[in-house]
Amino acid sequence: MDSLERAESDTGRSGHRPLERQLTEVYRLFFNHYGPQHWWPADSPFEVIVGAILTQSAAWGNVEKAILNLKQAEALDPLSLRQLPLDELAELIYPSGYYNAKALKLKSFIEYLGNAYQDSLERLFSLDVPSLRRELLSIHGIGPETADSIILYAAHKPVFVIDAYTQRIFSRLGLSPPRGNYATFQALFMENLSPDEKLFNEYHALLVRHGKEVCKKVPLCDQCCLRQICLHLIQR
Ligand code: SF4
Numbered sequence: 001m002d003s004l005e006r007a008e009s010d011t012g013r014s015g016h017r018p019l020e021r022q023l024t025e026v027y028r029l030f031f032n033h034y035g036p037q038h039w040w041p042a043d044s045p046f047e048v049i050v051g052a053i054l055t056q057s058a059a060w061g062n063v064e065k066a067i068l069n070l071k072q073a074e075a076l077d078p079l080s081l082r083q084l085p086l087d088e089l090a091e092l093i094y095p096s097g098y099y100n101a102k103a104l105k106l107k108s109f110i111e112y113l114g115n116a117y118q119d120s121l122e123r124l125f126s127l128d129v130p131s132l133r134r135e136l137l138s139i140h141g142i143g144p145e146t147a148d149s150i151i152l153y154a155a156h157k158p159v160f161v162i163d164a165y166t167q168r169i170f171s172r173l174g175l176s177p178p179r180g181n182y183a184t185f186q187a188l189f190m191e192n193l194s195p196d197e198k199l200f201n202e203y204h205a206l207l208v209r210h211g212k213e214v215c216k217k218v219p220l221c222d223q224c225c226l227r228q229i230c231l232h233l234i235q236r
Contacts, residue, residue, distance in 0.1 A: 019192045022175060026226060027199075030206040033225035037205035040153035042067075045121050047076060048154035052146045053105050054096040065095035078119040082110045105141025112139050125155040133159070144182050152204070158197040160189035161204045165211025172215065174231025 042048045047067065054063045069092040070076045075084050084092075090103040116135075117123045127135065129151060136147035148161040162185045170176050170185065177184035193199060214220050221233055 019175075019188070022229075023189065023192050025229065026173065026175075027203050027206070029225045029229075030210060031202070034206055034209055037202060037209060039201055039205035040149075042153075044076075045125075045154035046078065049109065049121075049150050050076065050081075050106065052149040052153070053109065053141060054093060054102055056102070056141075056143075056146060057098060058096045062095045062097065066093040066099075069093065069095070078110055078113055081106060082114060101141070108140035109142070121154070125157075129157050129159055132157070144186075148186075152197065152200055156197050158195035158200050160186050160193075160200050162186050162189075163204075163208065163211075165215070166204070166207045169207060169211055169215045169226075172219065172230060172232040173226065 040048050040051065041064075042051055050070065051063055051067060054066050067076070070081075073080075073084075073092055075081055075089070075092065081089065086103055086107060089106065090099045093099050093102055093106070096102060112135075113119055113121070113124065124135075125132065132151055132155065133147050136142050136150055137144070142150075145161060145163055148159045151157050151159045152161055162182050167176065167180060167185055170188070171180060175188070177188050189200070189203070193203075210225075214224050215226075219232070221227055221230070224230065227233055
């Protein structure tokens with residue numbers, strides 16, 4: 001069963017409550033329009049974590065350049081990253097921006113992983129979702145979006161990642177929660193969809209694609225696959 005079938009079968013099981021139906025409809029329109037996104041683009045869970053930290057306030061293309069630098073320096077593993085002097089690490093990740101701050105954040109994560117889990121992501125990811133999220137949020141430089149990206153895309157556990165694209169698209173659709181902050185947007189998805197890692201992965205990836213290409217700051221509504229259901233258009 002693919003993630004679209006799973007989303008539709010979730011809605012069928014739940015008796016078509018309105019929000020579930022709307023969330024599933026948005027997903028169906030996205031998936032039919034864009035197809036599968038195959039996220040997260042990385043070769044290993046550790047690379048996902050590094051990418052999740054580097055992508056803070058950065059375009060993905062610049063993150064890819066920074067990750068390529070780390071790969072070429074053979075520094076994309078916990079031990080090598082720990083041994084790399086801070087200034088050299090900052091230089092390698094320069095393309096991702098805020099490189100001094102991000103070098104410190106990467107070092108903080110590595111220190112935590114070494115001290116608490118002897119560099120074993122497997123042991124770290126054996127925690128349940130609430131414990132894992134709590135621990136990640138206690139590390140310098142890891143906020144809710146980064147923590148949830150790590151949990152979903154590196155640990156493969158079902159948590160919905162919220163970002164600026166998601167908030168913008170759902171606000172324009174007229175589906176944002178009354179107090180639109182990270183936690184309430186996350187609850188919107190997690191309380192109305194089954195906890196399905198593959199579905200959450202694909203849904204978030206599709207939202208990012210749509211936010212980058214169509215529902216931009218100035219939206220390209222005439223090219224939008226959601227135009228029949230979007231409040232932003234209905235209210236114009
Ligand atoms: S119709 Fe326009 S505002 Fe609504 S989701 Fe599409 S691009 Fe965004």
